[in-house]
Amino acid sequence: MSIWTAPLADGHIQATVDLPGSKSITNRALVLAALADGPSTITGTLRSRDTNLMLSALTELGIGVRVDPADPTTVSIEPRPLHAGEVFCGLAGTVMRFLPPVAALASGDVAFDGDPQARQRPLTTILDALRDLGVGVDGDSLPFVVHGTGSADGGTVTIDASGSSQFVSGLLLAAARFDNGITVRHVGAPVPSTPHIDMTVEMLATAGVVVDTSQPDTWRVPPSVIKAVDVAVEPDLSNAAAFLAAAAVTGGEVSIPRWPATTTQPGAQIADILAEMGCTVELFDGVLTVRGPERLTGISRNLRDIGELTPTIAAVCALADGESVLSGIAHLRGHETDRLSALATEINKLGGDVSETDDGLIIRPAPLHGGQWDSYADHRMATAGAIIGLVVPGVTVDDIETTSKTLPDFPGMWQQMVGHP
Numbered sequence: 001m002s003i004w005t006a007p008l009a010d011g012h013i014q015a016t017v018d019l020p021g022s023k024s025i026t027n028r029a030l031v032l033a034a035l036a037d038g039p040s041t042i043t044g045t046l047r048s049r050d051t052n053l054m055l056s057a058l059t060e061l062g063i064g065v066r067v068d069p070a071d072p073t074t075v076s077i078e079p080r081p082l083h084a085g086e087v088f089c090g091l092a093g094t095v096m097r098f099l100p101p102v103a104a105l106a107s108g109d110v111a112f113d114g115d116p117q118a119r120q121r122p123l124t125t126i127l128d129a130l131r132d133l134g135v136g137v138d139g140d141s142l143p144f145v146v147h148g149t150g151s152a153d154g155g156t157v158t159i160d161a162s163g164s165s166q167f168v169s170g171l172l173l174a175a176a177r178f179d180n181g182i183t184v185r186h187v188g189a190p191v192p193s194t195p196h197i198d199m200t201v202e203m204l205a206t207a208g209v210v211v212d213t214s215q216p217d218t219w220r221v222p223p224s225v226i227k228a229v230d231v232a233v234e235p236d237l238s239n240a241a242a243f244l245a246a247a248a249v250t251g252g253e254v255s256i257p258r259w260p261a262t263t264t265q266p267g268a269q270i271a272d273i274l275a276e277m278g279c280t281v282e283l284f285d286g287v288l289t290v291r292g293p294e295r296l297t298g299i300s301r302n303l304r305d306i307g308e309l310t311p312t313i314a315a316v317c318a319l320a321d322g323e324s325v326l327s328g329i330a331h332l333r334g335h336e337t338d339r340l341s342a343l344a345t346e347i348n349k350l351g352g353d354v355s356e357t358d359d360g361l362i363i364r365p366a367p368l369h370g371g372q373w374d375s376y377a378d379h380r381m382a383t384a385g386a387i388i389g390l391v392v393p394g395v396t397v398d399d400i401e402t403t404s405k406t407l408p409d410f411p412g413m414w415q416q417m418v419g420h421p
């Protein structure tokens with residue numbers, strides 16, 4: 001694990017940054033392709049730790065995976081009968097929550113494990129849901145075993161998905177292959193990250209599976225075939241957010257090509273947030289450009305729908321002139337690390353003035369100084385440290401390699417954006 005000196009911007013950043021594919025779209029596309037009625041090809045596939053773990057897991061369970069030797073982002077998937085195996089989840093929420101329902105369809109035991117920190121991430125909700133749907137599961141968190149029998153009954157299940165939208169998405173992705181389909185009812189505090197559920201529903205629709213969402217907090221998937229479709233993955237807008245934040249904090253200009261005209265990726269909402277903080281945002285000819293202002297203002301926002309942007313937003317808020325109140329994000333305590341605690345601790349270590357609330361953060365303006373920013377094995381904590389390090393001299397980030405969870409070469413891309421070796 002190396003200590004990385006965050007590059008300091010020596011003026012206004014001017015850069016165009018082309019982002020690789022979306023983690024969330026890639027891992028959904030891979031699961032749907034594996035359960036489909038024929039082979040398909042995914043282009044623009046993100047090749048990072050989380051998506052490589054998904055590819056390895058599907059291979060382990062018997063699915064045919066072929067990576068184009070000329071272009072590793074083109075991946076062909078051939079569905080085959082699922083069998084017993086061992087799935088390593090790393091720290092990927094999309095692997096640990098999307099694959100247990102798939103494992104229920106395998107003809108044998110599927111044993112799941114992951115990184116030490118992954119053992120802390122909430123899983124009981126989806127494992128209990130599978131038990132309620134008639135699937136044998138041993139365990140409540142990683143490591144656990146799903147006793148696949150080649151098919152599963154399905155039916156109606158009531159869950160509290162306030163801890164993660166991935167509990168709903170995971171059940172929906174495989175639901176059509178359960179004998180009776182699956183109806184998921186949510187009861188509890190509001191479900192976070194609902195755009196990610198919309199992404200699941202939209203990608204299922206593209207594969208011919210219509211999810212009935214006519215009742216609030218209820219998703220009904222009838223048993224049906226999942227059609228094989230070739231998917232072109234959009235660029236990852238949550239990772240784009242960190243690069244756009246660089247324009248915001250340096251008063252510079254960053255452009256992201258291939259910005260989708262419409263998308264379910266919650267990362268797209270970074271544009272509104274940076275605009276509210278004083279940036280100029282323009283979308284022209286599929287290129288999104290953010291220009292940073294002289295002074296950033298604070299914001300007061302409920303981030304429940306876009307929780308994964310919080311580390312990026314918090315880093316920008318820590319450099320703004322006014323107070324920011326970020327709320328609706330209690331579930332971030334179950335992300336890669338307890339992000340509310342980690343952000344407060346690390347910003348305060350650099351001289352900041354951040355307090356945790358039950359469901360968020362209050363970030364007040366304070367002069368920041370250099371120091372060590374710890375990543376807690378969290379890719380978005382690492383990139384948040386890099387954002388602050390652009391304008392605060394002497395920031396070092398531990399374990400910058402952890403950014404490979406969703407971006408294969410963050411340090412190289414960041415250095416290139418900053419523009420000096």
Ligand SMILES: O=C(O)C1=C[C@@H](OP(=O)(O)O)[C@@H](O)[C@H](O)C1
Nearest residue numbers: 024164165166192193196307308
């Ligand atoms: O389904 C997905 O691809 C994701 C859903 C969200 O999870 P939570 O609902 O747990 O926040 C998000 O934060 C995560 O980065 C990706």
Ligand SMILES: C=C(OP(=O)(O)O)C(=O)O
Nearest residue numbers: 091092093094308335380
């Ligand atoms: C919460 C995140 O990831 P995961 O898919 O592992 O939940 C994230 O990428 O911010």
